[in-house]
Amino acid sequence: MNKKGFSLMELLAVIIIIGILSTIGIAAVSSYVQDSRRSAFADLAKMYAEKVSEDRAKDKLPLDVKDKEAILLPIGDYKLDTDDEHETAYGTLDLNRSYVVLTNNGNVYNYYVFMIDDSNHGMVNVEYSEIDKDKVTIEEAELSRILNYRSLNATSVLTVGSNDYKVKQVYSQFVVLKHD
DSSP, X not given: XXXXXXXXXXXXXXXXXXXXXXXHHHHHHHHHHHHHHXXXXXXXXXXXXXXXXXXXXXXXXXXXXXXXXXXXXXXXXXXXXXXXXXXXSSSBBOTTSOEEEEEEETTEEEEEEEEEBTTSOEEEEEEGGGOSGGGOBOOHHXXXXXXXXXXXXXXOEEEETTEEEEEEEXXXXXXXXXXX
């Protein structure tokens, strides 16, 4: 360095170093934000599954789920204790394609979440105990497995867990599924 200021090479080196550090910082912050959004999405899915579980424990479900049956319960029918229910970290839930499925196999009850929002972030066929941020997907082929529950009919089949369930009865607020 001379006595009049910095040389062009010194300024260029400082600018390059600042550019590299800012690139690394932006990537790290972006990754952190994405992980936080995915965690918030998974937490919302857990809250809906827990709400259905609470309703089952309090006998508030529309009907009892018999052995080898399942009941598909639309998320839109459930109210959470949050101000922004039905809102994910990415957008608003598609209430026609977001539901919790309660299955009964030998009096073992399991809860599966199917959720998708308007920005095509979703969770497909995820059991309650396995819900985490890594189950959030944007894969179109995976998301296409989420059926519009309002259009289900007697010929519809929904894969829940590892079993295929046929539609047994469609009601206005829920759908009963039967596993053979």
